[in-house]
Each structure stands twice: as structure tokens, then as C-alpha cells.
Amino acid sequence: MLDRRIFLQGSSAGVLASAFGPGLAFAKAPTDKIFIMIILRGGLDGLSTLVPYSDKDYLNRRPRLAIKNPLKLGGYFGLHPELRGLHNLYQNNELVLIPAISTAYRLRSHFDGQNFLENGAGRPFGASDGWLNRALSGLEGGGQLGLSVGPQIPLILQGGERVRTWAESDLPELSEGFMASLSKIYAEDPIFARALQDAQGAPDPMLPNMGRRRRNTNLLRNANAAARIMATKDGPRIAVIDSLGWDTHKNQNSRLSGLLRQVDESVSALKIALRDYWKDTVIMVVSEFGRTVSENANQGTDHGTGGLCLMAGGAVKGGRVAGDWPGLGKRSLYENRDLRAVNSLESVFKSVLISHLGVTDSHVADHVFPGNKTVPMGGLL
């Protein structure tokens, strides 16, 4: 990884100079506000994460799956017992949870739901770029503030702004000369040319040897890498990290314990690794939708509507559960099966963009979420 960076900074050689766009120079980032989005793909079961443990309907509808020993947040809600780190953040007023939340998408396809969550156009495949990429275009610093962690760039960060990228690699480095020839061969092929140029500007977190121990999960490694890349004065400020495997149609409790522990460890690791930047940080954990209120016959749950969004960080007005709560009574449910999504994810996204990152109202309205009428949710930050 190191070579590539040196290669970039030492690119005084005439052959190379033309290959790099102006955006790739490492200047001081124009903002210190940090935003990290963790996307849980597959549909998080919000009711096992933020548990309405004393609700009779919850216990009736989840006879085998109800979480019995949550970390209590008050008389009604508690956190899943694996979320000890998040519980500490909550007590520290650095964690806010918004239940019964969803994008405006109301059907139950993972793929459309994720596409909807990421494209921001108000319908599946309504835009070929992602809303966070469009938000970057409204910030001084643009794409260079963005960071994609993992081998692919998720749709939410794809688009006109060229974000920085990082992924683990065990393969040998390429030489400077080879990269230079390659950039010539790629010059006429925009997809290849752009990817190569951006790869050469890739950041180098110089990770300590974290090993690949069993507990050291992908999400944790990626979170650590992201924090190290971001917590520098010229680092990117807005990152997206993916987590897979949340589609718990069966054996939900045992699977969720492991998955939620990963999230808990990763958020805790981010707090440590972001150091002084933590006070200006918002970490948001979202999923494409929630799951059915009732358990199925396989100790699992099926695709539902209202989910959960959690926000952690020093910049968050935490220590509370925000938004409305529709309840789990028969008449409150959506289509007689799902937690009703009375809170809007788009309004939370808008709030982060405007109040935290300083994107203008008009840029959000015209470019990021065109046509979306929800007002930014207040009081989160």
C-alpha cells in the first residue's frame, strides 16, 4: 500500500502528471466533521436491537425470539445484551436510536430496498448514482472527502464525484513504471482510466498488524482502517462501510448475537481510533428495511417495513430514543404484519447533511433528494 502513495506524491515525472486530476492532491480537508455510515444488508431486526422488552404485544408475537435480558434504557426499551459498548455510549449521551423508521420504500425486496436507500431518487433504480455522492458535490472538497471501504464502491457513493477507496490486499505492489504504462493504455477507456487514477490516489492507513483472528471480523477491520484513514488532517471525512448477513429468516437469535457484537465492537473501535475527531463524529447504522413483528416457525422473521436507525458519536445529542413510536398493537401494524414506519430515514439523512456536514438546504432539495418532501428531523445533533 505504501508504494502507491509514494508513487502519487512523487509523481513529478512528466509522464504521470497528466494522468492525475487536480482533486487528487492532498490538501487539508475543508471540514473536520466526520460522518460514517454502516449499511447492514439484509434487513436488521430492529425489535431485537432496540427491544421493547416490557411490551405485552412484543412478548406475545415473539414467544421464542423475544430478547429476555436487554440492557435497560428505561422502563420500556432496552438494548440487545451484546451491545454493551453502545449501552455505554447511550449513558454517555453519545447514542440516539430511532425506531419504526424506513425510507419511503414500502415493498419488501432486498435489492430494490437497498437500491432505494442508496440512490435517493424516491424509487428503485430511479438514479444511477448515489445520494451521498451527490451530497459530496455540494461540499468544498467534493469527492476527496468521501471514502469507500471494501473492494467495491457501494451505489450510495457511486457517481460523478470521485471518492477515495481502500480495501485490504495481500497481492504484491505494482511498480511505478508499470502503472505509468497502464495509465496510457487506459487513457481512451473511461471506466478503466478513472478507476486506475483513483486507485493511485488511494489512502494508506498503515494498519498495525491486526491479524485475521476469528473475532477480528471484516467489519471491525474495515472500521479500524476507515478511522485511521480519516483521523488525519488531510483525510476523507465521509465513509461508507458494508456489513452482510442480516437476513435472519431462521435461527435469528444466535445469528444476531454474533452480528450485533460485530457492530458493537466496530463502533467502540471507531471511537478509540478516531481520537480527537470523535467529538465531531456521527456514525449512522442503517438497513434497507426491518422485519416482521411476529416470529415465523423457524425461529426467524421475514421481511418487514419499519426498522431501526442508530446514530453514535460525539456530535450526536444522545442518551435517548428519538422519533415517534407507533406501538405493536394489532391496529398499529402496517399491513397487519410490520412495525409501521412512522419515522423517515430520508429526514434523518437530511438532518446529518445539513446540520452536521453543512450541505446547503437547496443543494439537498435540488440534487441529493430531489422530490422528497420530508423535513430534516430536528434535535438529533
Place this chain on the structure above:
Amino acid sequence: MKTLATYIAINRFGLGPRPEEADAVEKDPKKWIKAQIKRSPETPTSLKAFMPSEEIVRLSGTARAEKKQNKSSRQKIDKLKSSLRENAVRETFARTEHMIATDTPFVERMVMFWSNHFTVSGAGKGNIFYVAPAYEREAIRPHIFGKFEDLLIAVVQHPAMLTYLDNHKSIGPHSRMGINRSFKTGVKSGLNENLAREILELHTLGVNGGYTQADVIEFAKSITGWSHGAIRQNRDYRPMHGRFEFKKNFHEPDSKNILGKKYREKGVKTGEAVLKDLARHPSTARFIATKLARHFIADDPPDRAVTRLAEVFTKTNGDLADVTKALIELDEVWTQAHPKIKTHYELMVSAFRASGRSGFKLKDFSVPLQAFAHVPFQAPSPAGWSDMAPDWIAPESLLRRVEWLRQFAATLPANWNPQKFLDDVIGPVATDETRSWVSRAPSADAALALILSSPEFQRR
């Protein structure tokens, strides 16, 4: 390689040239592809010897049951599981070797296309990985040039798919098992919608194909009891087997209404009737046509081509040999040189094919595929791997490809002439820029690596 048509036949419809392959194709590229379309393709010899899924599913079910009943020692169960994993790894390896050596690469491309369309994945589900290569061999391979409805039924009734999308656990609320359960546990619905939903969304109609949540539920009911013989409830002492099994006591009785049609209750035949209707539905024709055109023509496929393929699909009741032939006859596929990008797996296979090498070690494949995060039978979701360029060429993924190709080129014979290699693999489409920088490379292996890393080689 001399002509554009040869390059297109070998790359768009094949897996890249093996040495001298172009000579055989050059005379009549279309004919070369069409000759590979056989109604019932023979299973490759190297794959025939692998365990049938029936055996895999039975063994894996036995291990699970014995663990539950504390009958076997932990070591014995772990040993069985690791031998099943090993078996699947060996078949995946043999499949890859076959794809590198084969002289009917179009067959393999169609196997991969349909295997991806009907994804089963071991990602996070080890027991699915054990059976996934056998599933491809048994449910996909024999049907790629047959009737779509036969392919669909073979897939949906295969224990791998039934398990992957949880249908073996779906219980009709009014079935004997459902009534019993709700009495004992208080759980009202035992229906698992997963398989039914994904069949509608991913396998047949497509997400905008005109079905509702109510259709999903009714369809799920109609395939309750579709299971396999390696699951035995308490006090069911029948011997286990690993084949499809219709469990009547899980099956939801009474008629079902799906897409406006009433299906009278006929046991296992109900679900089969629904699948046949889905296979012939106009939305299915359009959806399959779009996916084929996206795979072979362009990320955003031309409407005319999609319409043509859908017409043939409808007219022939989903005859995949006819649909495939129609695809080859489309003008659209013979005009642009290489609008699509090879997947990571295709890139690796085509590099090995170009090298003419044989005799591989597991490491030869596992190192690049793990670096690319593109291991066969480990797709991230039931939707399979993407067919869009940005999901294959992003900064980091491109670097992994090139890093591996650079390393791979260094293993090629030192006396190879890069100019000849260039002409053999990308001759008709090589740009002046590529030719010029290859000729200026500081060493033969750097020149070979540049050829392999060129867009002309990484595209198809």
C-alpha cells in the same frame, strides 16, 4: 486471431482464446458457437465422479441429527463436515479446471449465467456450500438448452435451493404440522415466504412483474411441504435420504389464488402448476430476455434486442436452445467489440486459458479469487453477482485484478514473444496505444502483463 467476429465469438460468448483456438473459430464464428448448443449436454467427465447431492444432503442431515441427539462425538461430526467441505472445494476446483480446458466454452458461460440467475450461496451458510457445486451439475447443467420450466422446476425442487431459501422450514398454517405447532407454541404463522418471494422477484417475473404481497403469501402456501428427505421431525423414524420430498403434513390445504388465477388443491402438483404458469408469463419472458441481453450485449441493453429475445421466449414456451440461438443471431452482438467487462472469475479463467497451461494447484485459483472476493458459490445474496461494470471495475477491484495479472504474467514462459501473444489474444481489437506501450515494456513479462491488463483483454 484475425477478425473482429472471431474476437467477439471467443470473448463475448466464450472464455477467451486457448492457443490455436482462433484457427478453429475463424472459418465461421457463429457456427462455432451454435455447434455447442446441444439439447442435453453431457456432464463433463471430470465432474461426473463427484458425489451426487443426494448423498451430500443425506450425510449433512445425518450429522445435524446426530449432533442434536448427542449421538456422535463432536470430533466425528466435525470430521464429516470437513470432508463435505473438502469435497465441495474439490468440485469447485475441477469445475474451474474444466472451464480453463474446455473446447465448448459457450456451454460454460451459459452454465454460469443460469447458475448465477438461480444463485445458491454458501456465504455464511456452510451447509449450502457443501451441495452448491453438485446443485449446479445436477439442476443447472442438464437444462441450459432445454425448456425454462424444466430448469425452473429442477432448481426449485433441488434440496440446495429449498434449504438456501428456507422452504424446507415453511409450514402451512392449516397443515397438520401448523395446527399442532400453534397449539403447542402459540406461534400462529409458520409460513416462510423467502423462496416464494425470490422465485417471483429474481427467477421469473422480476420485481416489477406485476405481483403483490398477497401473491407471495399464496404462492408460499402452494409450495409448503416442498422439502427433502434429510430432515426428520421427532418420532419420524423413516430412513433419511437427500432427495426432494413432499411433506404432506407441512402442506397448506385448500385452493390458492395467485396472479388472479385459482389453483385447486392437488398436493405437490399445485406448486408445479404455479411454476409452469410463471415460466410462461409474459413478465418472465421479458425479465429473462433483459438479463440475457444485459449479460451478452450491454449493461443497459437495447430495447429491440430485449423485445426480440422475449418474443422468441414466448413463442417457443421458453425453449432455451431457441432463445440462445436468437441471441447469437442478433445484429447487436456483432457490432461493438467489447462493451462488457469480464467478471473476476472469467478474467482469471481467460488468463489461464491464454497461457495454455494445465495442471493446477488449489492455490492457483484460491489466491486470486479470494483477493477479488469472487469465490464461486459464495455470492453475497440470492440475487447473485452483479452484471454491471461499476461492480467489477472500481479502483480497488481493478488494482487487485492488475496486481494478480502482473504476478501471473511472471509465471509465463520466459521465451514467449509478446507481439505474437498480443496478436493471438486481442489482435483484431488492440489499440495503437496498447501496441505501442507493450512494445516499449522493459521486459517480456511486463509486456505480457500489460497485454493481460489491457481493456481489450479485460473486456468482452
